[in-house]
Amino acid sequence: MGQRVAGSRSSSVAARSSTYRVRIERRGGRTVELWVDDTKIHAYEDAAPLAGPDHHLGFDDRGAHVCFDNLKVTPL
Numbered sequence: 001m002g003q004r005v006a007g008s009r010s011s012s013v014a015a016r017s018s019t020y021r022v023r024i025e026r027r028g029g030r031t032v033e034l035w036v037d038d039t040k041i042h043a044y045e046d047a048a049p050l051a052g053p054d055h056h057l058g059f060d061d062r063g064a065h066v067c068f069d070n071l072k073v074t075p076l
Contacts, residue, residue: 014020023035030049034042057073 021035021037023038025033025035026046026049027033030046032044032046033040034044059068
């Protein structure tokens with residue numbers, strides 16, 4: 001049985017023992033997009049985006065067994 005993909009309003013489900021290419025992008029300074037296997041599944045307009053050098057990025061597995069591979073974070 002799979003789990004719903006975070007932030008998705010569709011019926012997208014993550015299946016166990018499957019590999020997905022997940023991409024999170026910030027566009028135009030305020031829009032955050034979530035892509036899974038090159039398909040955009042969610043977009044969010046951030047009214048108060050973080051800016052400047054003193055902010056951090058984190059990942060949380062919410063207790064699930066997950067692996068992150070080939071992680072790349074690039075400056076805006």
